[in-house]
Structures are given as structure tokens and as C-alpha cells.
Amino acid sequence: MILESGSNRLRATTVAIDDPGPLQRFLPLTGPSTAFIRKGEGIITIGEVERFETDYPDAADVWWDEVASYIDHDSELPGAYGTGPLAVGSFTFDPDASEERSVLIVPKVIIGRRAGQFWMTKLTGGRMDYELPDVGEAIVPPTGVTLDDGPVPPAEWGRIVAEVVGLIRADEVSKVVLARKVRARSETPFDARAILNRLLHRYPTTWAYMVDGLVGATPELLIRRQGGLATSRVLAGTISLDPDHTDPLARAADLARSHKDISEHEFAVESIARALEPFCSAMNVPESPSVLPLPNVLHLATDITGVTDPDTSALALAAALHPSAAVCGTPTFLAREVIGELESMDRGRYAGPIGWVDARGDGEWALALRGGQILRDDPREIHLFAGAGVVADSEPEAEIAETNAKLLPMLQALGLSD
Template sequence: MTQPQVSADPLVVRTVPLDDPGDLLALLPGSATTPDVTAWVRNGDGLVGWGAAAVLRPAGADRFAQARAWWVDQVGTAVVRDEVRLPGTGLVCFGSFAFADETGDSVLVVPEVVVGRRGGRAWVTTTSAGALTTTPEVAPVEPPAPPSNVTFSDGAMSGAGWESVVAEAVRRINAGDLEKVVLARDLVATASEDVDVRWPLHRLSESYPMCWTFHVDGLFGATPEMLVRRERGLVTSRVLAGTIRRTGDDERDLALAATLARSSKDLEEHEYAVRSVADALAPHCTSMNVPEAPFVLHLPNVMHLATDVAGVTHETDDVASSLTLAEALHPSAAVGGTPTSVARELISEIEGMDRGRYAGPVGWMDAAGDGEWGIALRSAEIDGARVRLFAGCGIVADSDPAAELAEAQAKFVPVRDALAGR
């Protein structure tokens, strides 16, 4: 894991163009344990990094404020030479934030080396404290070995126990306490040796190319949900809520997609999530576009109701603005519930586990405040030979506990399969 580093020296940053490096994830160096690597890749483009030029570990209810203040300081003192000048070049940090105010650490890390690609252009950024470093050779490294002898066991709660928790949540909803709550459960994978995080990253990227494959400080996954993207004043947020499992039969799956699009339970859950995102973004935008109806997003294992909310931000000099937007949106109804405060209290009361950074914002940010922050879903936390997988489901008034358990099982599949050998 990345360790905290403190330096009084300003960060010295240089970005230069790079010939196409090929598979970005193939560039990540390995080690006997989880290496200090970071990743944010979708459909072949994105950012990968390694090393740690600077690190912050904020915690508590003001973790976002701590992170913003730290980033403002880093940006204000950094010496930057950027020959590419695209979002994601120059000074860049990766981040991952705890879901809850009360528990869990968060992290921002500035890698020593970042390699990026977008729109057919590639670059490499080097960052160090106090002095310019030599641009490293960028080339594929020896591929990782698969995890060995992986076994799975229940995490904090058995399936039957979790069904009881879902039933209690339905009771509270029908009693009028709240409209929706998202409940999560965990699954523990144990290997005979330390797991090289690069293996599941490769597998996830190959199997789910349209998702954002990520790794920050031991938390990895492939999220289908973009909490917020800010790029030169334009803001987008992809909302997913309402899920149905795919069968593998194309004709049957089309029929299921039509069923999902008409499902009152799923449409209700989705409406709560879209409304929460639109309400959170509105104070930060001069204009917004909120589609009237969702579309069905097809992923290899499941289908989701999806809506892309878009807006234009107020003119601002806030160099942490994408993170400011992520804070405003977290937690959306898609991962918390409605009303937010009541749902969070119920999660703390009955869920029975510490989510850590699961379902919190994860992504990157540059010195202009542009960045991409996803929701850490379809994810897991790696600690040596132990990997803790997470999955969550939106619970509304007519949710069926057995069906919700089946949905959670489907959401474990991406990471579970990624831990298997070829």
C-alpha cells in the first residue's frame, strides 16, 4: 500500500508527448505485493501511474475539504512544464474516498510517473519533489501471474442474514421512514499467495471495456457509473439504478431489457437516483439537461436503467472543482438512498459492515480542476492474499429479499471472475 509522504519541496512536473504505448495496463510494474500503481482506463484510453510523489490521507466528515485544500496547495506551488495540454496532463492526482463520514480512510496520491492516452494522443508525465527527474522508458513489462487456489466465503453476513436485513429495510420503507435505501454485502476471496492486482485489472478491462477499470491504493474494480466528469466547464453524470441479470441468450435478453424498461419498481428506484443527482448539480450549473426517460445499458453480466445528466458549470477558478462536484453528489440515491440522511442512518444501523471506500468517489483530477470521478462499484479491496468483494442493491417498497440477493450475486461476478485463472 502507498505510505504517506510529506515534503516541503514543491512538486516539479513535466509532461511530454509519447508514441502510442499500446495497452496502458501492460505498462504497470509489479512487485511481490500490491504495487504502488494507479489506474483509470476505459476502452483502451485513460491514465495509469506508479510511484508516489505526494500522498494525502484525509478522514472524517471533512475529508473532501481536506483534500481540496491540499490539492490547492500542491497546484499553487508546483512547477509545471506541460507540452501536451490536455485534460489529464501536467499535475495529476488519483483519489479514492470513504463512503461514510464516520469510518474509513480516504487517499489522494500524485504518482511519480503517469502515462495517458486520449483521442489518439499519448503522453508521459513525471513528478518529483524539488527536482526534475529523467523521463523513464515506457514499455510493457512482464505480465502478472494469476491468483492461486482462490476460495470464497461469506463476509460480514450470510446470504440468509442479508435477506433478513433487506426485509427489515422494506418494512421501514413501507412504514414511511424513507423511500429507498441501498444495502451492500461483502464476499471474501482468499488465495494461497499475495494477489497481484494487475491480474484482475487486466481481466476486468478485457471483459468490461466500456466500464472504467480503476485501482487506487488497494481498491480496484470496473465501475459502470460515472459520478461526475468535468472537462473545461462541461459536466456529465451517468446515473444507474434498476438492474436485471442477463441470460446470455440475445433474444431473451432483449425481452428482459423491455421488461426492465417497463418495471415500475426499477423505474421508481431510477427516478430517485436521477432526482438526487440533478438536485445536487443544480447549484453548480448555469444550465442542465435531464432526459425524461432512461435508456437500458447492456453490460456483459447485467443490464441497467441509465440516464446521462449534463450541465455547464459556473465560471470558476476552483482548481479542485471536479472534486467539489463529486462531494456535492456523494452519496447519490444510487448508492445511499432517499432521503439521503435517513438512508445513511439506516445503512449504519442495519447493514452490519464497514463499506470502507466501496461506493465512494474514485478517479482523478488535474490542476485545472478537470477530472473524472466514478462510483467505486463492482469493486474489491485487496490486502495481500485476501480480497474483499462488494455488491449493493437499491431497496424500495416492493423489493423482494430473495431477488435482491440474486442481484447482489450477479454484481459480484465481474470481480469474482477476474480473480480466476484463464
């Protein structure tokens, strides 16, 4: 950690700044940096004061609580949501079945934008430098990108879906979310900033993220804690959308009437509501979902809200909610066993919590969906992931089509699709 001379405490300073423009333009080509942006608002970070690698979010929450207690914070925007020192993290889907480690990073520099406020926070060992960092180096898109089917070709993956449907119809499990992995290679190393930029442009209503080579744009907010209010956006039930050839309203009506998709969605809502309830003095769970439109798909969506225990941080809530039925299945332990036995891959940090928590316990944690992992030992390769919820009425061909639709944002970001 960076400590003040003669002290065992950290010093953070937050200052109001003029509109810095697009936050992502400050991301450097090399060195540690992260991003979490939606509709132009959010944060980017540069550098690391400390890094904690672990297996479980609840261990990271304990670590961050201790670190935060040693930070003295001077702020021109006291109490403003998302300002001040914070930790950014990304966690594995299943730490018991992954070679990846989860990570929580305390950044040196944070630049943020929210609700008409702009700020910069720095953790320093000396005098505060109030100048914004230099704009990052020019972004060079990847060249010569090629794609392969990954460890399980679509036809074989469809057979796995059929096997899982058989288990569900035999009442061995109720729902299983199966994922596919495909691989892309480039002649030059992938620049995560280039992928992030394209996703921000095409999918501005999603949460675009970049942490430790994991980059994507997810529509699913696992949990937000702001003061005493917690919000979780549950997405489950999907239909592909091609606005140039299909009527979006008709497709939305098809989705809203789909017994398969409604059943899948109800499992996900129930799992989040049940996990969140012990931390809330009051909750609101809508009786029926809405339809969330994205450029490539429509989702059934339910926003659950609750009044939370002030001593439970956003990261602790994320640990309690993960994995939900939206990314795992139900019952959780049975669905996870099926995934481990049949999926034939390591998800790593795909479908795990990704986001930030501040020193007050507020924060936002999304699920790392619609994304990919750039390989650390070979940055010319990126693994892309997409999943689909399998229930009793699932058909393999439809689930393959759903994963193809969910892969589209990353294929567009890599220049492999229009």
C-alpha cells in the same frame, strides 16, 4: 514532496510519446501505482510525490488546490484534457462509520492515452528522464482461490432486505441501498494487476480502477468535469442478463416497464440533479432513462449534463454529489442511518468516489462499484462488495439475485466463474 534545489516549487514536465500499447502493462508488482482506464483510454501512475490521507473529499480538494499552485508545468500538449500533473484518489463511502481513510495521491509518473494522444508526465527534482518506465513484472494469477459468504449469509441478508422494505412501507425512509460483502482467499497474495487485466478484457466499457488495493470495474460515473461542462451518469434499476439463455431485448423491455426499477432510478436521478444544480448555470436532465447493456446485467441509465462554475473542481463536485441515492438511498441521512444500523459491515472505500483531478480542476470521479479491497495486512484475502437498491416493491430473493449478478465480474476476475 520533491522540490527543486533552492526552490519551494514542484516541477512537472509533460511530453508527447508514441503509442505505448496497453497502459496497464507498465504497472509494477510492488510500490505505489494506480490505474483508471476505460476503452483503453485513461491513465496509469507510478510512484508518489505526496500522499494525503483524510476523511472527506472537500478537505482533499483544498489540499490539492494548494499543492497544484506550487507546481510549474512544462507541456508539449498544453491544455489537452487529462494531461499534466494530477492527483488520484479514493474516498470512503461513510467516513463517520469506517475505519478506512480516504487517500489522495500525487504521482511521480503518469502515462496517458486519450483521443489519439499519448503522453507521459513526470514530477522530478532534477533533469527530466524522457524514457518510459520499464514494463512491469510478469503477472501471476492467484491460485487455490476459495470463497465464503462473509459476515452476513445471503438468507440473513434477505431478512434485512425485508426489514428495510417494512421501514419504507411505513414511510420512515423512501429508498435504501443495501450492500453485501463476501470474502475470497488465495494460496498466494492477490496481484491487483491480474484482476485489473481480466476486468479490462471482459468489461471494456466500464471504468476500471486500481488505487491502494481497491480494484474493480464500475459502470457508474459520478462526475466528469471537462472545461465548463460537467457530466454525471446515473445508474439505478438493474436486471440480470444471460445472453446464452435469455433474449436481451426482452429483458431490456422488462426492465423499462418495471415500476420498482423506475422508482429506484428516479430517486437516484433526482438526488444527483438536486446536488449538481447549485454549481451549474444550465442543466439537462433527460425525462426518461435509457437501458445500458453490460455483459452480465442491464441498467437503467441517465446522463445528466450541466454548465459548471469554473472555480469548482471535479473533486469538489464529487464531494457535493456523494453519497447519491444510487449508492445510499433517500433521504440521504435517514438511508445512511439504516445502512449503519442494519448492514453489519464496514464498506470502507466501496461505493465511494474514485478517480482523478488535474491542476486545472478537470477530472473524472466514478463510484467504486463492482470491486474489491485486497487486505493490507493479509494480501491473500480480498473482500468483494455488491449492493442493491431497496424500495417499497423490492423482494428479498430478487435483491439477492441482483447482488449475485453484480458480484460476477469480480468472481470472473478471480477465476471463480466463467
